[in-house]
Amino acid sequence: MGLLATSSAALAQAYPNKPIRLVVPFAPGGSTDVVARVIAPSMGRKLGQTVIIENRPGGGGVTATNEVLRSPPDGYSLAMATPSTTAANPAISTKAPYGPADLTAIIDVAATPxxxxxxxxxxxxxxxxxxxxxxxxxxxxxxxxxxxxxxxxxxxxxxxxxxxxxxxxxxxxxxxxxxxxxxxxxxxxxxxxxxxxxxxxxxxxxxxxxxxxxxxxxxxxxxxxxxxxxxxxxNRMSAFGIVGPKGMPPELVRKINEAVRAALEEPAVRQQIERSGAMVITGSHEQYTAEINSEFALLKRVVAERKLTMDGSN
CATH class of the missing domain: 3.40.190.10 (Periplasmic binding protein-like II)
Structure with missing residues (x-):
């Protein structure tokens, strides 16, 4: 256990030593993309590496999110997350390739009406x-x-x-x-x-x-x-956040969380997000995890009550 903790700490200390991929699982121009492009440059400066935005639309956001969640938990493949990708799609699809337990909730960034x-x-x-x-x-x-x-x-x-x-x-x-x-x-x-x-x-x-x-x-x-x-x-706002694969070392999660928090404290970043119609929120890993689990449970009830299916029948 001590060796594992030491290696995790060493990984976090060396991180990042190459560009970070931040996948937006929707088309350019949507709300998720807007928020990602506002925070990425400052987040990259805080971490000392470029954060590359990669748009991967399709499958309601599931396809790209699943690809990120199957990546090594080393912090180099992250995904912008929304209630659609972390809760709604897993709640409605019987064939969803992942659920809330299969991701690491790093930080919620903004909430939007x-x-x-x-x-x-x-x-x-x-x-x-x-x-x-x-x-x-x-x-x-x-x-x-x-x-x-x-x-x-x-x-x-x-x-x-x-x-x-x-x-x-x-x-x-x-x-x-x-x-x-x-x-x-x-x-x-x-x-x-x-x-x-x-x-x-x-x-x-x-x-x-x-x-x-x-x-x-x-x-x-x-x-x-x-x-x-x-x-x-x-009357629930939608939250945008950043997630990574399951099993990311706590030290790594903390480092990314702190970098994003610092980025969101920059007046220019905060103002851009607020001008877009969103509200800045900077919760902890634990808070974001609880939020995702709560949203998932709520939407599971909606799916059951409405008898919704992915083919559109109900």
């Missing part, structure tokens, strides 16, 4: 009108999500369960293409984290209807929270 928004051509421009329209014309509308089994998919299925409406699910290979089609009017409704949706909302290309946030957002003072419209179970 999520928003239901519609194309400006949608008949309603506020939440009450939106809900009334869905009830008036059942099965006439569709919503775009970042992928089958992702957090936006399960959140919208929760919305359908709580409100009794039906709206068709159209999964995409990440938030960016889902947003693009919502903006283009190919799909009428989208639910996504605010950082990637915010530029389209500010440009008038999407209309926000309701947000998951502790309180109304200053940018949209007229847009209610889910809690205000009677959907308290949906």
């Amino acid at each position: 999520t928003v239901i928004a519609v194309n400006p051509s949608f008949p309603a421009k506020d939440y009450a009108g939106f809900l009334a329209e869905l009830k008036r014309k059942p099965a006439s509308y569709a919503y775009a999500s970042s992928g089958m089994g992702g957090i936006s998919h399960l959140q919208m299925e929760t919305f359908k369960s709580l409100t009794g409406v039906f709206i068709t699910h159209i999964p995409y290979r990440g938030a960016a293409p889902a947003l693009n089609d919502a903006v283009a009017g190919q799909v009428q409704v989208v639910m996504d984290a605010l950082p990637s949706a915010l530029p389209f909302i500010k440009a008038g290309k999407l209309v926000p209807l309701v947000v998951a946030s502790p309180e109304r957002l200053s940018d949209f003072p007229d847009v209610p929270t889910f809690a205000e419209v009677g959907l308290a179970p949906m």
Whole structure:
């Protein structure tokens, strides 16, 4: 045991001696990608090595995340994580190649409100009108999500369960293409984290209807929270963090955690994240682990109650 502890400490002391790969398991331009590209340069400076962003979309984020989790636990292959990759997909897929126990939760970086928004051509421009329209014309509308089994998919299925409406699910290979089609009017409704949706909302290309946030957002003072419209179970923000393979030495986890914390203390980094619509959070390894486990347990219940499957049937 003493030899193992010594070798782990030596590994952490020497780390890193080559570039670090930070995999974003979604397409460029989505909220996860936005946050990763803000923190990577400063994180690299703190560690003394370049942090290379690698976008690997597909499979709702599972494919790339699984590839990272199967890498050696030496800190050179890390993944940006979201509730989709750490909880939602493992909760819904009976063939998921990993679960929360198969990763090392290093640090949660930022939390973002999520928003239901519609194309400006949608008949309603506020939440009450939106809900009334869905009830008036059942099965006439569709919503775009970042992928089958992702957090936006399960959140919208929760919305359908709580409100009794039906709206068709159209999964995409990440938030960016889902947003693009919502903006283009190919799909009428989208639910996504605010950082990637915010530029389209500010440009008038999407209309926000309701947000998951502790309180109304200053940018949209007229847009209610889910809690205000009677959907308290949906009023949970999405957290972005960094994870690695199972079995990473505690000293290594601590070193990466401290580097990211230091990066997030830089005013320029914090301001960029906040301007994107996210809120900076810098929890410990233990706190992030507990958060992932709690989200996974909650979504497992949603999947069971809605009888959801990865083929879209329920």
